[in-house]
Amino acid sequence: MNARLLFVHALSPLHAGVGQGVGVIDLPIAREKATGLPYLPGSSFKGTLRDACMDDTVRKKVFGPDTDNASEYAASVHFSDQRLLLLPIRSLAGTFAWITSPYLLRRLLRDAQDAFVTGLPSNIPSPSDDQCMVSDAGCQISHGNQVILEDLDLTVALQSDARAWAEWLGNQLFTSDTGWQQMLLARFGVVHDDVFGFLLDTATEITARIKLAEDTKTVKKGGLWYEEALPTETILSGLVVTMPVAKVGISVNQVFQTLEGLMNKPLQFGGKATVGRGLCRLGMTAGS
Numbered sequence: 001m002n003a004r005l006l007f008v009h010a011l012s013p014l015h016a017g018v019g020q021g022v023g024v025i026d027l028p029i030a031r032e033k034a035t036g037l038p039y040l041p042g043s044s045f046k047g048t049l050r051d052a053c054m055d056d057t058v059r060k061k062v063f064g065p066d067t068d069n070a071s072e073y074a075a076s077v078h079f080s081d082q083r084l085l086l087l088p089i090r091s092l093a094g095t096f097a098w099i100t101s102p103y104l105l106r107r108l109l110r111d112a113q114d115a116f117v118t119g120l121p122s123n124i125p126s127p128s129d130d131q132c133m134v135s136d137a138g139c140q141i142s143h144g145n146q147v148i149l150e151d152l153d154l155t156v157a158l159q160s161d162a163r164a165w166a167e168w169l170g171n172q173l174f175t176s177d178t179g180w181q182q183m184l185l186a187r188f189g190v191v192h193d194d195v196f197g198f199l200l201d202t203a204t205e206i207t208a209r210i211k212l213a214e215d216t217k218t219v220k221k222g223g224l225w226y227e228e229a230l231p232t233e234t235i236l237s238g239l240v241v242t243m244p245v246a247k248v249g250i251s252v253n254q255v256f257q258t259l260e261g262l263m264n265k266p267l268q269f270g271g272k273a274t275v276g277r278g279l280c281r282l283g284m285t286a287g288s
Contacts, residue, residue, distance in 0.1 A: 013229035086235035092148035094140030101196035
């Protein structure tokens with residue numbers, strides 16, 4: 001399969017919404033039905049990259065014809081949903097921690113195997129429900145022998161597998177920036193899947209928005225609502241698969257080269273662009 005791993009690093013809060021919600025949050029983010037994990041839909045991801053491609057001929061070859069002619073041929077590139085990998089959590093020490101769980105790492109490992117990506121750690125850390133496995137004894141998120149995330153007190157557990165994952169992810173996410181690689185290493189933590197599920201319900205960003213009446217400059221009736229977003233520094237991952245259509249005359253390498261060119265600058269994903277939401281850096285594993 002001609003596939004590579006993708007990484008999305010949120011530089012501002014990311015609102016990949018699903019429209020009007022039925023709960024307390026009026027505009028929630030998209031979440032997987034079974035797991036409750038947030039994600040950026042592949043359709044949104046593809047649409048943004050398509051709009052960023054200024055060459056009409058290349059755009060049609062890679063992303064398919066315009067909507068009115070969509071039945072002519074398929075796109076030469078396919079994107080999976082970009083799924084949560086590292087969630088930034090407020091920490092008593094070190095300001096914030098990049099937190100993941102065994103299930104998220106196991107799913108990333110499966111995607112990497114599908115894309116024939118090599119060099120990943122083979123062992124998945126397995127913390128108990130009162131532990132946070134960290135990568136270094138002097139990590140910035142430890143407070144004595146504890147890691148305190150939101151209102152959870154977890155015992156520090158130093159493990160080489162956690163360090164191996166932090167180093168590999170740092171090299172992929174911040175390829176040429178050793179400063180950010182060290183920052184990830186110092187703030188990386190792995191918690192139990194159940195603990196991560198709790199953090200998912202408490203650590204997303206909730207913003208109250210209002211609409212003012214034009215004449216009185218007071219809140220308009222019905223003009224208060226709440227929006228949910230993934231916080232700045234969130235990391236998501238997914239797959240990109242190329243299956244060039246023979247009639248358009250483009251190769252696998254040309255498709256990946258086009259994508260690499262589009263990913264060399266930050267792009268905006270999701271909604272609320274005019275209020276600064278969704279600015280993201282993109283990365284893609286190198287071909288084998």
